[in-house]
Amino acid sequence: MVTPQSEGKSIPPRVGLVVFDLDGTLADTFEDIAQATNHVLKAFGCPTLPTETIKGYVGKGARNLLGQLLGPDKQPYVADATALWLDYYERHPTDHTQLYPGAIELIEWLRAHGVRTAILSNKMNSLTQRISAELGLAARVDFVRGESKQWPRKPDPALLDHLIQHFGVKREEVLIVGDSVSDVELARNAGVAFCGVLTGQATREDLERLGATWVAENLVVLKSACEMFVVPPSGGRT
Structure with missing residues (x-):
């Protein structure tokens, strides 16, 4: 079920823009991330880790991930480790990655009802674009962007603010859908509604503690809730 978590909050009654996270929200990318991470850990003489352990460190970029997992004595080598990680991951970005059930159906329902859709990720932009394309997401959403020098990463709201202006939607008509702390913090920093999904990290x-507007078990449940409660923007797509 989908449940409202914060007193006085609800999914916006009229939604014009839905912004999705990628890892853990639209797609289960964690096994491929773990494979790349364990490749690096072995190369640096560190014990490998279960996917579930590595999953808890995902969301703030590869350098941050490796900086935490390599340990204090290997911090001088984090840049080299990150380069090795990227080399491996760029060759195996979707070996095990799959869309979560309901991802395509939800996006297509939103588009059919005139709602703009976007993907914002803290994954490197080139990888975000490639994975989104290979999974069939890029052709179905209006905008895809990962980490780049042009825009600060989530939870900074600068890129989201740009999208709101670009698509001409009201802030109260924006919904963020994500699975991590950085996603709910992005929504809070931008002053927009947030629906958490329980398929990823948090x-x-x-x-609830961070003030999520709504929480859904998965995207199938979220689509059902949208069909019941969401009023598409008047006038359709422009």
Whole structure:
């Protein structure tokens, strides 16, 4: 089910723009990320880790991920480790990656009802674009962007603010859908509604504590909620 978590908040009654996270929200990318990470850990003489452990460190970029997992004695080598990680991951970005059930159906329902859609990720932009294309997402959404020098990463709201202006939607008509702390913080920083999904990193308790507007078990449940409660923008797509 989808449940409102913050007193006085709800999914916007009229939605003009839905912005999705990628990892853990639209797609289960964690096994491929873990494979690349363990490749680096082995190369630097560190023990490998289960995917579930690595999953908890995803969301703030490869350099941050490796900086935490390599340990204090290997911090001087984080840049080299990141380059090795990227070399491996760029060759295996979707070996095990799959869309979560309902991802395509939700996006297509939103588009059919005149709602703009976008993907914002803290993954490197070239990888975000490639993975989104290979999974069939890029052709279905209006905008895809990962980490780049042009825009600060989430939870900074600068790029989201740009999208709101670009698509000409009101802030109260924007919904962020994500699975992590950085996603709910992005929504909070931008002053827009947030729906958490429980397919990725954060627990329901994490999302509730940070003030998530709504929490859904998965995208199938979220689509059902949108069909019941969301009023598309008047006038359709422009």
